[in-house]
Amino acid sequence: MGIPTLISTSTASDAASVDITSGIDSTYDEYMFVFTDIHPETDQANFTFQFNADGGSGFNETITSTAFSAYHRENDGAAVLGYATGKDQAQGTAYQQFDPEVDADNDSSIAGILHLFNPSSTTYVKHFYSRSNNALDSGTMNASDSFISGYINTTSAIDEISFKFSSGNMNGVIQMYGIA
Numbered sequence: 001m002g003i004p005t006l007i008s009t010s011t012a013s014d015a016a017s018v019d020i021t022s023g024i025d026s027t028y029d030e031y032m033f034v035f036t037d038i039h040p041e042t043d044q045a046n047f048t049f050q051f052n053a054d055g056g057s058g059f060n061e062t063i064t065s066t067a068f069s070a071y072h073r074e075n076d077g078a079a080v081l082g083y084a085t086g087k088d089q090a091q092g093t094a095y096q097q098f099d100p101e102v103d104a105d106n107d108s109s110i111a112g113i114l115h116l117f118n119p120s121s122t123t124y125v126k127h128f129y130s131r132s133n134n135a136l137d138s139g140t141m142n143a144s145d146s147f148i149s150g151y152i153n154t155t156s157a158i159d160e161i162s163f164k165f166s167s168g169n170m171n172g173v174i175q176m177y178g179i180a
Contacts, residue, residue: 004032004177011173014041017164018174019059024159026120028178033114035132035163035174042168043103047110048095049163051126053156060093061158065150069099074141084146091153095164098132099146102165109172110134112146119158126152 007023024031038047050059067087072079084099102110112132119126129149136142152158163174 002030002179004179007031007176007178009173009175012038012170014169014171016169017162018170019160019162020174020176021160023176024116024119024161026157028180029118030179031116031119032177032179033116033161033163033174034112034177035114036111036172037109038102038111038163038170038172038174039109040102040104040165040168040170042165043105044101045104045165045167046097046101047132047163047165047170048097049114049161050095051116051152051158052160052162053154054159056156056160059095059160059162062091062093062153063089063096063150064091064153065089065096065148067097067099067146067148069144069146071100071142071144074143078142087148089150095162095166096148096150097166098130098134098148100134100136100144102134103136104168108135116158116161122155122157124155126154126158128152
């Protein structure tokens with residue numbers, strides 16, 4: 001991994017979404033989005049992301065992805081490593097879910113890193129992967145480690161990204177870095 005250079009910091013305070021609409025360009029071949037203490041205002045909301053192509057009209061690019069996660073319940077009731085059924089897309093245009101859901105309780109939040117590769121290419125599709133950690137209350141009290149990877153099926157340059165929850169507003173910080 002190269003040296004990260006901070007490009008922008010977005011702080012969400014009761015916001016519907018965090019849309020990063022500038023700074024993703026040909027300066028770097030890799031961009032890294034670090035999300036910290038992301039907290040929904042609605043229980044069991046999915047934290048999601050989607051991209052927009054240069055000149056596009058909305059966050060609706062075609063994504064193929066896969067997801068798996070490991071979690072462990074606080075009461076030792078379950079410890080699981082497995083494919084996250086329903087969190088992947090096969091040429092879908094929906095917002096891509098991180099896994100699993102996040103609660104609104106003060107002891108629940110999600111943090112992680114999303115990598116996007118070669119977004120300015122007009123020859124190849126764009127690859128991404130993420131790793132996130134989530135503390136979920138919802139009566140089960142568990143911690144999870146989740147992995148998402150895939151590609152954006154367009155040869156158009158990607159220059160925008162949006163983060164939001166499947167329902168309700170959000171709080172937290174998202175930083176964008178370029179990797180040299």
